[in-house]
Amino acid sequence: xxxxxxxxxxxxxxxxxxxxxxxxxxxxxxxxxxxxxxxxxxxxxxxxxxxxxxxxxxxxxxxxxxxxxxxxxxxxxxxxxxxxxxxxxxxxxxxxxxxxxxxxxxxxxxxxxxxxxxxxxxxxxxxxxxxxxxxxxxxxxxxxxxxxxxxxxxxxxxxxxxxxxxxxxxxxxxx
Amino acid sequence: xxxxxxxxxxxxxxxxxxxxxxxxxxxxxxxxxxxxxxxxxxxxxxxxxxxxxxxxxxxxxxxxxxxxxxxxxxxxxxxxxxxxxxxxxxxxxxxxxxxxxxxxxxxxxxxxxxxxxxxxxxxxxxxxxxxxxxxxxxxxxxxxxxxxxxxxxxxxxxxxxxxxxxxxxxxxxxxxxxxxxxxxxxxxxxxxxxxxxxx
Numbered sequence: 001x002x003x004x005x006x007x008x009x010x011x012x013x014x015x016x017x018x019x020x021x022x023x024x025x026x027x028x029x030x031x032x033x034x035x036x037x038x039x040x041x042x043x044x045x046x047x048x049x050x051x052x053x054x055x056x057x058x059x060x061x062x063x064x065x066x067x068x069x070x071x072x073x074x075x076x077x078x079x080x081x082x083x084x085x086x087x088x089x090x091x092x093x094x095x096x097x098x099x100x101x102x103x104x105x106x107x108x109x110x111x112x113x114x115x116x117x118x119x120x121x122x123x124x125x126x127x128x129x130x131x132x133x134x135x136x137x138x139x140x141x142x143x144x145x146x147x148x149x150x151x152x153x154x155x156x157x158x159x160x161x162x163x164x165x166x167x168x169x170x171x172x173x174x175x
Numbered sequence: 176x177x178x179x180x181x182x183x184x185x186x187x188x189x190x191x192x193x194x195x196x197x198x199x200x201x202x203x204x205x206x207x208x209x210x211x212x213x214x215x216x217x218x219x220x221x222x223x224x225x226x227x228x229x230x231x232x233x234x235x236x237x238x239x240x241x242x243x244x245x246x247x248x249x250x251x252x253x254x255x256x257x258x259x260x261x262x263x264x265x266x267x268x269x270x271x272x273x274x275x276x277x278x279x280x281x282x283x284x285x286x287x288x289x290x291x292x293x294x295x296x297x298x299x300x301x302x303x304x305x306x307x308x309x310x311x312x313x314x315x316x317x318x319x320x321x322x323x324x325x326x327x328x329x330x331x332x333x334x335x336x337x338x339x340x341x342x343x344x345x346x347x348x349x350x351x352x353x354x355x356x357x358x359x360x361x362x363x364x365x366x367x368x369x370x371x372x373x374x
Contacts, residue, residue: 003302003314003357092369101306107365108299111372138298138319140346145299 021149196351
């Protein structure tokens, strides 16, 4: 079995992320940059192009093409990221793996879990998505043990599954 | 037994780092060093342009002149073997052992440091690869405890972003294992943690 194992019956196959996550993440990572590009376009390039006149106006479509290209590349990357996202809830442990170029995997035992969070930011609400994440006492676990972009049904399924496994793991420890 | 003991049956003898670790470190450090040097050169040029009243454009041919090229090649010829030699020493000095009840990791050539902790204290086990390692087929295995060292690091960077995402890199790590040994080290660790909890 390789380090980054791919089980056919992993939880990420049975209870998958919602495909809307790709759109949400694209919008989230693109929105600021596109806004800045448009401001630069209207405040700097457009007056400059008008001042030059004639051929200078070609800058405007070039800018628009660049923005579309940029959004396209981000969308493609987010698609790859979505495909690479892997999580598996086994009998006693959780494995979460993500990343396209920088690949990271976390594994820990359920008896180590401190908290289970479910949250939804503004864009999540628009797309009907939820984040489920766990934290152990190691502060580096929170951003890694993150199952991000589930629809309502799957989010509650995973939360219940996790809580059940945590309960089982802590039995007989007086907790 | 000395503080920095060397158990002949240590796990690092059974599952050693890949010899490619030296290549990984040499390439990684060289890239960082040379981008740093290029950064300094660019900064000096910018300062020169801004501060000098001389309006004549800088002679680009001067930058690419033979004497400068000679200095650059000399720098590379000196730096890369030194980095390679240091990485080799680091590789030789690296020691880790999974004993009956604890993990020991020791590293460093001139500044040696050793961490030991019980399996019961381990919170998470990470496996990760950065792009160069994907190319070389190497893995890092990192162990997180609830200790203040890792916690302090991530608290500093809770501003979010990449630094927080990769804060676990401050955890005790075994870097540069090939696929087979990385799998075995990870499985061994998870098994030991499981057994330690049962006791």
